[in-house]
Amino acid sequence: MNKAEYKDMWVYIEHDGTEIRKVSLELLCEARKLCDAAGEKLAAVLVGELPESEVQKILECGAEKLIRVSGAGLERFSVDAYTELFTQLCRKYKPSAVLVGGTIDGRDFAPRFACRLPTGCTSDATQLVYDPKTGDIEFIEPAVGGKMMAVITVPFVRPQVGTIRPGTFKYVPGGARGCETIEERFDFPIEKIRTRALSFRADEYDESLNIADAEVIVCVGNGLKGADALPRYRELAVLLGGKLGCTRPVFDRGVLPYKLVIGQSGVVVKPKLYLAFGVSGAVNHVTGITDSDTIVAVNRDPEAAIFGYCTYGIVGDMDEVCDAMIAQLKARA
Ligand SMILES: Cc1cc2nc3c(=O)[nH]c(=O)nc-3n(C[C@H](O)[C@H](O)[C@H](O)COP(=O)(O)OP(=O)(O)OC[C@H]3O[C@@H](n4cnc5c(N)ncnc54)[C@H](O)[C@@H]3O)c2cc1C
Known part of the structure; x- marks a missing residue:
């Protein structure tokens, strides 16, 4: 050729x-x-x-x-x-x-x-x-x-x-x-034509699952203890005018839907503010967030790879840090 x-x-x-x-x-x-x-x-x-x-x-x-x-x-x-x-x-x-x-x-x-x-x-x-x-x-x-x-x-x-x-x-x-x-x-x-669409019914549209253009994203990683711990992260996202996202293991555990997975096999996001709670910083995930303006990472492991990508890093328990952020935001309101 x-x-x-x-x-x-x-x-x-x-x-x-x-x-x-x-x-x-x-x-x-x-x-x-x-x-x-x-x-x-x-x-x-x-x-x-x-x-x-x-x-x-x-x-x-x-x-x-x-x-x-x-x-x-x-x-x-x-x-x-x-x-x-x-x-x-x-x-x-x-x-x-x-x-x-x-x-x-x-x-x-x-x-x-x-x-x-x-x-x-x-x-x-x-x-x-x-x-x-x-x-x-x-x-x-x-x-x-x-x-x-x-x-x-x-x-x-x-x-x-x-x-x-x-x-x-x-x-x-x-x-x-x-x-x-x-x-x-x-x-x-x-x-x-061997495969033919016989009818078409659109998914019920849920705006909260459309995170590609969100300006603020609160991302929960595998550090999440379970679905019971989720409401505080939803609340933080709402207080910041943003949306909830997750890493793939959180989807694999059946806690959040696939449309919220951020990274190589999920959605690529470009928010102004990206908050990562209990996210290790695997390349497959980070690939989807590198265009964020500001990245804040919360992880109890000071050696976590995510700290190599973030603008601000907080070493601590994710639930405690999330609760403290919510309290601060409510105090300011
Ligand atoms: C082909 C391929 C494609 C992939 N695509 C994607 C993708 O699109 N998106 C994606 O996310 N992953 C993807 N993955 C998976 C990816 O490689 C990682 O396994 C995944 O991103 C890890 O998610 P995580 O950081 O939430 O979990 P983990 O790696 O398990 O990390 C959990 C983190 O939480 C911290 N932690 C635990 N408890 C607490 C606590 N109480 N407080 C604070 N911190 C805590 C731990 O220190 C740890 O750093 C892909 C993998 C492959 C092979």
Whole structure:
């Protein structure tokens, strides 16, 4: 394979017909930087209809090409149709990279079309770096339980496919650059769709479980004695105008839901204030909090790794420190 024949970095635009999922915009902004480093063009692949105000967001992230795909069988996400679509589009246009949000749909179809091409697909990178010597993207992510950082590349084939979790990168549009629109027609035979959505019922929306954009987060770790000890942390979060989050062991113990897990396999957060109670500071967790403005850690072990990441550290019993904070906040009210 001649890698030089493969040009342009693509971002798949995931949307629900009215709004673009934020992860796609985050990826556009990150891919913009990669394209600048590589001297390549940034292309967005949009399947189906979307209001023009949303399309404008794509342009403002600096996309230079917009591949708009319409056709039968694409009205709603279908892993069969989207896998075939991206296999064909990649064969036709030969992009150097395709970045897809690490959502339920993205994780479903990206490895499949990568496999059909065939090329490599990597998931959950927390950093993307363009290497000018090789022309490859380095997908960097914590490995071996966070003890090392793995640098994964797709050195011999193209495109380089990657799924990236929501919240990993920042959505900071750098401005429109002038964009060429390419219309593509693709009809996928309905009878070839093996898995079909028969109906759709949304989860009951619970705002307290949406922590990605919270400005204050009170995170409870495995030091938590049990569910009985939780109310004080909820109270502290409310007093600070924030939300509750947790580490993975707290979810594994069945104390809090998965949507509150922060870190590599959970949510990446960027609050102004992050309070960690009974959190050891494992890399898999810390990966999700490094963009916090201020980190306060409470741990009874003065050697805990979390103290290497925090702005302020308190050595002490988490419940006692939490109670003292609540008392102080109430005294000030
Ligand atoms: C592939 C992979 C992905 C992962 N993804 C994630 C992820 O997304 N998020 C995540 O959180 N983890 C993740 N993990 C798990 C991660 O490696 C750690 O095991 C986890 O983060 C540890 O959670 P913890 O700090 O709450 O628990 P522990 O490591 O058990 O630490 C508990 C801490 O509480 C302190 N403590 C105990 N009692 C008290 C007390 N009374 N007062 C004060 N301090 C006390 C202890 O000193 C200790 O430091 C992942 C692991 C793997 C292998």
